[in-house]
Amino acid sequence: MRFNSGIKPFLLASSMLVSSVTFAGDKIEHVRSGVHGDFTRVVFDVSGTADMPQVNGSADGRSITLFFEDGESAGATVDALARTSGISAIFLDQIDGGTEIRLALNRPMAMARLFPLKPYAGRGHRLVLDIEATSMPVVAIREEPRVVVEAAVTPATKPAASTEVPAQEIPDSFKKRGNRRPVEENKPPVKAKSTPPAPVKRPVDNSWITDFSGLIELEGRYFTQASETPVGLPRWTGSVAIEPDLTLESADGDIILTARPFARFDSNDDRRSHVDIREAKLVWVHDRLELKVGMDVEFWGVTESAHLVDIINQDDAVEDLDSEDKLGQPMVALSYDSDFGLFSFYSLPYTRVRAFPGLDGRPNVPVRINRGATTFWHGGNKWHNDLAARWSHSVGQFDLALSHFRGTSRDPRLVPIKFDALGPIFAPFYDRIDQTGIELQGTFDGLLIKGEAIRQWRRGGFGRHFTAAVGFEYTLYGLSGGESDLGLLAEYLHDSRGDAGPNPFEEDAFVGLRWALNDVNSTEFLGGAIFDLDSRSKSFFFEASRRVGDSMKLSLDARFFIGQSFTDPMFFIRDDDFLQLRLAWYF
Numbered sequence: 001m002r003f004n005s006g007i008k009p010f011l012l013a014s015s016m017l018v019s020s021v022t023f024a025g026d027k028i029e030h031v032r033s034g035v036h037g038d039f040t041r042v043v044f045d046v047s048g049t050a051d052m053p054q055v056n057g058s059a060d061g062r063s064i065t066l067f068f069e070d071g072e073s074a075g076a077t078v079d080a081l082a083r084t085s086g087i088s089a090i091f092l093d094q095i096d097g098g099t100e101i102r103l104a105l106n107r108p109m110a111m112a113r114l115f116p117l118k119p120y121a122g123r124g125h126r127l128v129l130d131i132e133a134t135s136m137p138v139v140a141i142r143e144e145p146r147v148v149v150e151a152a153v154t155p156a157t158k159p160a161a162s163t164e165v166p167a168q169e170i171p172d173s174f175k176k177r178g179n180r181r182p183v184e185e186n187k188p189p190v191k192a193k194s195t196p197p198a199p200v201k202r203p204v205d206n207s208w209i210t211d212f213s214g215l216i217e218l219e220g221r222y223f224t225q226a227s228e229t230p231v232g233l234p235r236w237t238g239s240v241a242i243e244p245d246l247t248l249e250s251a252d253g254d255i256i257l258t259a260r261p262f263a264r265f266d267s268n269d270d271r272r273s274h275v276d277i278r279e280a281k282l283v284w285v286h287d288r289l290e291l292k293v294g295m296d297v298e299f300w301g302v303t304e305s306a307h308l309v310d311i312i313n314q315d316d317a318v319e320d321l322d323s324e325d326k327l328g329q330p331m332v333a334l335s336y337d338s339d340f341g342l343f344s345f346y347s348l349p350y351t352r353v354r355a356f357p358g359l360d361g362r363p364n365v366p367v368r369i370n371r372g373a374t375t376f377w378h379g380g381n382k383w384h385n386d387l388a389a390r391w392s393h394s395v396g397q398f399d400l401a402l403s404h405f406r407g408t409s410r411d412p413r414l415v416p417i418k419f420d421a422l423g424p425i426f427a428p429f430y431d432r433i434d435q436t437g438i439e440l441q442g443t444f445d446g447l448l449i450k451g452e453a454i455r456q457w458r459r460g461g462f463g464r465h466f467t468a469a470v471g472f473e474y475t476l477y478g479l480s481g482g483e484s485d486l487g488l489l490a491e492y493l494h495d496s497r498g499d500a501g502p503n504p505f506e507e508d509a510f511v512g513l514r515w516a517l518n519d520v521n522s523t524e525f526l527g528g529a530i531f532d533l534d535s536r537s538k539s540f541f542f543e544a545s546r547r548v549g550d551s552m553k554l555s556l557d558a559r560f561f562i563g564q565s566f567t568d569p570m571f572f573i574r575d576d577d578f579l580q581l582r583l584a585w586y587f
Contacts, residue, residue, distance in 0.1 A: 029124075033085050036211075039112055039132040040085045042103070046125050052114070053127075061108030061134060069098040086133065103131070110134040117253035118285045119337060126253075207251055214244035217584040223362055225575045233362050239266040243278070256283040264319070269361030272318040278328045288337040295328035298346075300390065300403060302441045302450045303469040305491045305510035305530060309437035309452050311405045312388060314352035321363060321559070321573075327352045341393030348386040351376065351408045353428065363576030373417055373427035376408060377459055384408060392439075401439040409433045409458065411502065432459040448473040450491070466496040467503065471510065487514035489528065499534070504570045507533045521547040536563045539570065548583075555582040 030045040053066040089104040113130040219239045227233035241264040248257040260279035266272035281294030298312040313326035329352060335344040353374055357364040378384050386407025393400055412428035419425070435456040442449040453468035471491025479486050495506035512528025526543040542558040557580040564574040 031090070033087060035085055036130075039130050040087065040109070042087070042129040042131070044127040044129075046127060052116070055111055055114060057110055061110060062105050064103045064105065064109070064111060064129075064131060066101045066103075066129070067098055068101070086131065105131075108134055115251065117249075118287075119290070209247075209249040209251060211247045211249075212245070213587060214242070215584045215586050217241045217243075217582055219580065219582045221362075221578050221580045223576060223578045225577055227362065227575060233360060234268055237266065237268040237362070239264055239272065241265075245279075254285050256285075257281075258283070266361075269318070269358045271355060271358035272361055274318060274355060276316065276327055278326075280328070290333075290335040290337075292331070292333040292335075295330055296333070297326045297328060298331075298333075299326075300401070300437070300439065301452055302399075302439050303452050303471060303491055304450075304473070304489055304512065304528075305471075305508075306469045306493055306505055308454045308467050308469055309401075309403060309435075309439055311403075311410060311435055311437070312346065312348070314354055314410050316355065318355045318357050318361070327355075341391050344390045344392075346386075346388040346390075348388065348407065349383065351382045351384060351386070351430065353382065353430070354410070354412055363573040363578070365572045367414065368422070368425045369414065370417065370425055370427050374412075374430070375415075375427065376430045377432040378408075397443050399439075399441045399443075401437075403435075403437045403439075405433070405435045405437075407432065413502075433457065446475045446477060448475075465501065467494065469493045469505075473514075483518045485516045485518065487516075488512075489514065493530075505530060505532075509533060523547075532565075535565045537565055537570070538562045551586050553582075553584045553586070555584070556580070557582075 029047055031042065032045075033040060033042045035041075053068045056065045056067065057063070058065075086105055086107055086109050087103050088106040091102045091104065093100045093102065109131045111129065112132045113128070115128055117126040117128060119125055217240065219241065221237045223233075223235045226235065241262070243260065243262045245260045246258070249255070258279050258281050260277075261275070262278050263275045264273060277295050279294070279296050281292055281296050284291045299307075300309045300311070301307040307323055310323075312331070313329045315323050316325040316327050319325035329348060330350045332347040332349075333344060335342060353371070356369050356371065359368070376382075376384065384407070386405070388403065388405040388407075390401060390403040392402075409431045412430050414426040415429045416424040417427045433456055435454050437452065437454045439452045440450070449472050451468070451470040453466070455464070455466055457464045469491055471489065473487055473489045475485055475487045477485050489510070489512040491510040493505040493508045493510065495501050495503045497503065498506050508530050510528060510530045512526065515525045517523040523546045524544070526541075528541055530539045532538070538561075540558075540560040540562070543555070544557075545553060545555040548554050558578070559580075560577045561570055561574050564571045
C-alpha cells in the first residue's frame with residue numbers, strides 16, 4: 001500500500017535552504033517566484049499579517065531591496081531561480097534596525113506592484129512583489145552610504161542562478177501532504193548600521209490575477225504475478241491523465257475562483273477511465289472570515305500509514321490503493337480564524353459514491369458489484385445533507401485538532417442482493433455514522449510525534465468502534481555532513497473491531513525510511529512496510545521520484561503483498577504485486 005508519504009511537492013523550481021526573516025514577530029516561511037507573462041512575481045509566505053516593507057531600487061535598475069523593520073533571522077525555504085525570471089540571486093543582510101532582502105537582477109527591472117494577500121483555503125498571509133523590465137528604474141533611489149554585512153556563507157545564502165530551473169509553481173492540489181519542517185540555522189545574526197530606505201506606497205490595482213497550470217501524465221503498470229481470476233487478467237496496463245488548474249484571484253485577495261478538472265483514460269479497465277471535478281469553487285475572504293461554495297478537496301490527519309479522521313471526501317478508488325486520491329465534494333464551508341484557533345463548519349449536500357475497478361481492472365476484489373443498486377441508510381438518493389465541524393489550533397510546539405462528522409459513511413458495505421450460476425452479486429450500502437476525531441502533532445527539532453484517533457458509531461454494521469494510529473518521525477538533517485536528509489518513521493495502528501472489521505490494519509506496525517537528497521533534481525526515496533501483529537501478513541512499498549529537465553517528473557512505485565491470511569481484507573489482492581512508472585509534464 002502507499003501511505004501519506006510526505007514526499008515533497010514537485011516544483012518546476014527546485015528547493016534550497018536560505019535564511020528567512022521575522023518581521024516584528026512575523027516570520028517568512030517560504031519564498032517562491034514565477035514568470036507571469038511580462039512580469040515576475042515574488043511571493044513571501046509569512047506566519048503573521050505581512051507588514052508592508054520599505055522598498056529601494058538601485059540607480060541602474062539591477063537590484064531591488066526590501067527593508068523589514070525589527071527583522072531577525074530564522075530558517076525557511078526558497079525556490080531556486082529561473083533564468084527567465086530576471087532575478088540572478090537573493091541575498092539576506094542583517095542590519096541595525098531590521099533585515100534587508102536584496103534581489104540581484106540580471107537586467108534593469110523595477111517594482112510594478114507590492115501588496116499583501118489575506119489567508120484562504122489553508123494558505124496563510126502572503127506578501128506579493130511584482131517586478132517588470134524597464135529602461136529606467138522607477139522606484140525611489142536613496143544615495144546615502146550605508147554599511148551592509150552579508151550573512152554567513154552557508155547553503156542558505158548561496159545564489160541559486162546556477163540551478164537554471166523554472167520558477168512556475170505547481171498547484172497545491174498536486175502536492176503530496178507531508179509534515180516536513182525546514183532546517184533551522186542557529187548562527188547568530190551579523191549586525192551593522194544602516195539607514196532604512198524611504199517607504200514606497202502600494203499602488204492601486206483593481207485587476208484580477210490569473211494563473212493557469214496543470215499536468216499531463218503517462219502511467220504504466222506491470223503486475224509481477226498472473227491473476228488467479230477465471231478470466232485471466234493482463235499483466236501490463238497503461239493510461240494517460242490530465243489535470244489542468246485555473247485560478248482567478250482579485251488583486252485584494254478577497255475573491256478566489258478555482259477550477260481543477262481531472263480525467264484518466266486507461267487501456268484495459270473501462271471503470272478506471274473516468275472524469276471528475278476535483279475543484280470548482282468560489283472563495284470569499286473578509287478579515288478572519290472565509291466562505292467557500294462549490295466542489296473542493298479537504299484533507300484532515302497527521303499520520304503516515306492511515307488517514308483515520310479524513311472524512312470529507314470520497315476515495316477515488318480506481319486511481320490507487322492508498323486513499324490519497326479523492327473525488328471532489330460539493331460543499332458550503334464557513335471558517336473563522338480566531339485567536340483561539342480555526343473554526344470550520346461544513347454543509348455537504350451530496351454523497352459521492354465510491355468507484356470500483358471493473359472486472360478487467362487490477363488490483364481488484366474478485367466479486368461482482370452492481371453499482372446501480374447502491375442504497376443509503378436514509379433510503380433516498382445521493383442528495384442528503386451531511387454536517388461536519390472542526391477546530392484546529394497551535395499551542396507552543398503542539399498542533400491540535402478536534403472534529404465531528406454526522407451523515408453518510410464514505411466506506412460502503414458490500415451486501416449480497418442476488419445469486420446466479422456464477423455466484424453472488426453485491427451492491428454497496430452506505431450507513432449513517434457519527435464520527436468524532438482528534439489529531440495531535442508535537443514538533444521537537446527533528447522529532448515529530450503524531451497521533452490521530454476516531455470514535456465512530458454506525459446505525460448498522462459494527463455499531464460503536466475505536467480506531468487509532470500513533471507514532472513518530474525523526475529526521476537526520478545534513479546526513480554525514482552532506483545536503484541529504486534521512487527520516488525514520490514508525491507507527492502503531494489499532495482497530496477495536498479486530499479481524500471482524502473491514503480495516504486491514506487492525507493490529508499492525510508500520511516502519512519506513514524517507515531519504516531526500518535535496519539536489520537540483522529533487523531526488524527522493526521512500527520505503528516502508530506494514531506488519532500484521534496477529535498474523536504473518538506483510539505489505540511492502542517503495543517510491544522514488546526525480547525531476548527530469550525543467551518541467552517533468554519521473555516516479556517509480558512498487559507494491560508487494562506477502563502472506564495474507566484468508567481473514568485479512570487484503571487477501572483478495574495477494575497476487576496483485578505491481579510496479580508502476582509515471583512520467584508527468586507540468587505546464
